[in-house]
Amino acid sequence: MDTKKITTDICIIGAGPVGLFSVFEAGLLKMRCHLIDALPQIGGQLSEIYPRKPIYDIPGYPSIDAQDLVDKLMEQIEPFAPTFTLGERVEGLEEQADGSYHVISNENTVIHAAVVVIAGGLGSFEPRKPEIPRLIDFEGKGVNYMVKNPEHYRDKRVVIAGGGDSALDWTVFLSNIAAEVTLVHRSDSFRGAPDSAEKVFGLAEKGKVRLLLHSNLSSVHGNGTLSHVGIMDKAKEETLLETDALIPLFGLSPKLGPIADWGLTIDKSAISVNTVDYSTSIERIYAIGDINTYPGKLKLILCGFHEAALMVQSAFKYVYPAEKLSFKYTTVNGVNAF
Numbered sequence: 001m002d003t004k005k006i007t008t009d010i011c012i013i014g015a016g017p018v019g020l021f022s023v024f025e026a027g028l029l030k031m032r033c034h035l036i037d038a039l040p041q042i043g044g045q046l047s048e049i050y051p052r053k054p055i056y057d058i059p060g061y062p063s064i065d066a067q068d069l070v071d072k073l074m075e076q077i078e079p080f081a082p083t084f085t086l087g088e089r090v091e092g093l094e095e096q097a098d099g100s101y102h103v104i105s106n107e108n109t110v111i112h113a114a115v116v117v118i119a120g121g122l123g124s125f126e127p128r129k130p131e132i133p134r135l136i137d138f139e140g141k142g143v144n145y146m147v148k149n150p151e152h153y154r155d156k157r158v159v160i161a162g163g164g165d166s167a168l169d170w171t172v173f174l175s176n177i178a179a180e181v182t183l184v185h186r187s188d189s190f191r192g193a194p195d196s197a198e199k200v201f202g203l204a205e206k207g208k209v210r211l212l213l214h215s216n217l218s219s220v221h222g223n224g225t226l227s228h229v230g231i232m233d234k235a236k237e238e239t240l241l242e243t244d245a246l247i248p249l250f251g252l253s254p255k256l257g258p259i260a261d262w263g264l265t266i267d268k269s270a271i272s273v274n275t276v277d278y279s280t281s282i283e284r285i286y287a288i289g290d291i292n293t294y295p296g297k298l299k300l301i302l303c304g305f306h307e308a309a310l311m312v313q314s315a316f317k318y319v320y321p322a323e324k325l326s327f328k329y330t331t332v333n334g335v336n337a338f
Helices: 017-028 044-048 066-080 165-174 194-205 257-261 301-319
Strands: 004-013 033-037 083-086 090-095 101-105 109-118 124-127 157-161 180-184 210-212 215-222 226-233 238-242 245-248 252-255 270-272 285-287
Touching: 004 017, 004 083, 004 101, 004 301, 017 033, 017 044, 017 066, 017 301, 033 109, 044 066, 090 257, 109 301, 157 165, 165 180, 165 194, 180 215, 194 210, 215 238, 215 245, 226 245, 285 301
Parallel strands: 004 033, 004 109, 033 083, 109 285, 157 180, 157 245, 180 210
Antiparallel strands: 090 101, 101 109, 124 252, 215 226, 226 238
């Protein structure tokens, strides 16, 4: 296999929103970035899992669709001309004599960088699937674990299962698109944002969604494609619901993959960092976004943006060891200055 070699200042593992924003912050300090992601497109989980899901906690945007946020971030970093390796998984990391690193992909791409930033969200991931007989038989035939295109569900009967933010948000969103939306949850309280739960309860009161609490998915039925879903209530009685689609949203099972073997300090499948600059236990390697952990950690995109801003300030000393960092405000250092 031929080796493709790339040289940059900062190699960012993960091309999701936090990785993209890092390019902007690094660009203000005249540092070049190359991003590598196992997914075939830019945007990370936002583009892969819920591109049309509205996001409510981005400053300045009361609501913005996930893909629109990715597009805005790409527009913001365009002046800094980042480069990308997509559809390749990071497999190896080799420290060089001068302290820099070679980041090596499964396709034998070698990225030489002074600094490595892990911004891989949850790492490699797969959806958590309910243990239901024959569920696999209907995957892609009525059963899907993410919503890529909401229009696919227009005027259809949809059953959503779960109690987190994704289940709540998609219940609200699809209530205006689908012919019928049923939300199944094993409890009467939700793990997601209280405001989203309140909206769902309000829609249930108005008859716009059907809410089945203290219930679980129990079976799936159909002849080639999904036609019915079995729902088991707390009395252990099963009801069959006619449906066109089942969307189990029980979260993702995170896996660090080869990163777990790099000698980093790992705490419950997340990378421990120093909150001064989000550095890891290994010099020149940083971790930002959902993949890191520290006391008080919040898994919010805006928190990842903050982490990116502090991280590049620290990374500067490795890229320009002979220079003194002088950074004021973006209104002073602005994009046009570069």
